[in-house]
Amino acid sequence: MGDFEGRHALIFAAAPETEYEYIRTFLSAHPDVLIACADGGLRHARALGLHPDFMISDCDSMPEVEGAEIVRLKPEKDDTDTQGCLREVFRRGCREATLVCATGGRVDHMLANLSLLEEARALGGRLTVLDRQNKLVLHEGGLQKFKMPEVYQYFSIVPLDAVLKGVTITNAKYPLQNATVTRAGMVTISNEATAPVFTVSIEQGSAVVVFSRDLTAPL
Structure with missing residues (x-):
């Protein structure tokens, strides 16, 4: 457990992925990251050496296993492999994780993976979901400051609760002041920061903050 304590975990899920440059960029910025694979995520880790x-x-999508530590599961279980991987690295001492290869392929798998943003909070840690076009983090309510990453053009606030109350956004092209935002009529998509740091305050409810870029934009 000592090798996990306090380290940032990079978790590979098994969704289809062939563009790895965004992962290489992440690895360059996090040279001491702990590499964790959920079942077929091993293919992606191997592709990066x-x-x-x-x-x-559970060996249902990847018959082989590899790693300094391996946990084998039965295929007949309630949790997904990626969920189990997140829980185990946090149980072993990680408190921050980044999930990659998690948004392509089946929509049910993608939605299950995005739900792990909230699970990470319940486990006492933080999760970021990353792909070549997006970066997703959880807004837990209250006032949060965000540094706009240079590689992204837009940010969106996507409600997890049916209604968000008291939403205030500053330093943005489309600011809000004490607004109510609902899932049925979101007005918080494709915003743009007007300063290096913008703020999002939510008095009631939680949401996902999505940083995104067009595919034509360089990394």
Whole structure:
């Protein structure tokens, strides 16, 4: 457990992925990251020449296992492999994780993976979901400041609760002041920061903050 304590975990899920440059960029900025694979995520780690520190698998989509530590699961279970991987790296001492190869392919798998943003909070940690076009983090309510990453053009606030109350957005092209935002009529999509740091305050409810870029924009 000591090798996990306080480290940032990079978790590979098994969604289809062939563009790895965004992961290489992340690895360059996090040279000491712990490599964790959920079942078929091992294929992506291998494609990048990485040897997992940790792997969890029921061997349904990847018959092979590899890693300094391996946890084998039965295919007949309630949790997904990616959910189990997040829980285990946090249980072993990680408190921050980034999930990659998690948004392509089946929509049910993608939605399950995005739900892990809230699960990470319940486990006492933080999760970022990353792909070549987007970066997603959880807004837990209250006032939060965000530094606008240079590689992204837009940010959106996507409600997790049916209604968000008291939404205030500053330093943005489309500011809000004490607004009510609902899932049925979102007015918080494709905003743009007007300063290096913008703020989002939510008095009631939680949401996902999505940083995004057009595919034509360079990394």
